[in-house]
Amino acid sequence: MTDYKMKAVEGTYHFDGEAATKGFHFNKMCYSFNSEENRQAFRDDAEAYMTKYKLTEEQKQAVRDHDINRMLELGGSIYYMAKFAGIFGWNMQVIGGMQSGRSTEEFIAYLESQGRGKTTNG
Amino acid sequence: MAKIIGGITTSHIPAIGVAMDKGLEETDYFKDLFAIYPPIRDWLTEEKPDIAVLFYNDHGLEMWLDKKPTFAIGAAPEYENADEGWGIKPIPPVTGETELSWHIVNHLIENDFDPTVCQDIKVDHGATVPLTLLWPNFTYQGIKVIPVSINCERHPMPKPSRSYAFGKAIGEAIRCWNKDQKVVVLGTGGLSHQLDGQRAGILNADFDNWCMDKMVTDPEAITQYSNVDLIEKGGAQMVEIAMWLAMRGCIEGPVEERLRNYVSPISNTAVGVQLLIPENEQG
Known part of the structure; x- marks a missing residue:
């Protein structure tokens, strides 16, 4: 199979x-x-x-x-x-928090912790 | 003969469409993202493509589970947008290009790809957000659009290598179309993001940037991954890179990366934007 x-x-x-x-x-x-x-x-x-x-x-x-x-x-x-x-x-950050056991604010902070600062422009 | 003059990758995040509706482009949150679009629009204004072949994934506006095509191609004179349930404002219809649609369909089937052919479909934010970003203030109505959708929702989804090969076949079809028309190819969606499950919110900037590098120099390197490999690396919706691969497949030979932007996160998603120019078409 x-x-x-x-x-x-x-x-x-x-x-x-x-x-x-x-x-x-x-x-x-x-x-x-x-x-x-x-x-x-x-x-x-x-x-x-x-x-x-x-x-x-x-x-x-x-x-x-x-x-x-x-x-x-x-x-x-x-x-x-x-x-x-x-x-x-509920937007995707609210849903994200609900699924991952975080408050919306904590979920947004989690997203930001992985991304901002790695921005590249050019 | 028709010519592919360039390829563009762009996000289709609903939040970007909402930001445009609300005039938030200059806010701290969005300004790095929107900064890339004026130079791309300048390029479009200068090059004046006649047709855009747009790879997108439907998110349950038209193609729901009852009949869900793996690959589908629009062959309609126009495409309506509609309410998607969570608040993005519908936009006026998108203009189609039926003659090239049917040419592509015929070429694909002769070359062993068998897409669903759609003479009446609504297109969702996967198509409308990119069009609005590239041709704001409804100026997208001045360009003819062929929407091509790839299932990125329900497994089994086409393998990344298959989406790339599908794009290659579409590129061949465009190049052998006996019309003096300029075509731009658009790969929408991505990059890393996961909307569902306890792992929601995962992003992977290193992998995203690797993918963007490979989009320029060696797109086949991305096709070594299975969909589940992509999910592990960049989240459940990283599979949307299928549309990037299909777009890149359309372009023959080496490309020059004219512009690149990477901003993460916007909403829950890492946003990559690239403007790729086929070196064979420069001169």
């Missing part, structure tokens, strides 16, 4: 066929948030919206808990989750 298994990378969820299968309905819901009408429907009644999109109970709980890593574990793709995050006004 072809060896296509990806090696594990710590702290990273490879979004592969298995994850895409598990997360299909959850991601479909998040994809629907491209439309303001759908974002509003979720704001109005999140439980009904999640049921309509056939989320599993575990996925619903991760959404209620705002647990981003758990959503990833349950097959979420960050591309669509970004649209979910948009409903709450």
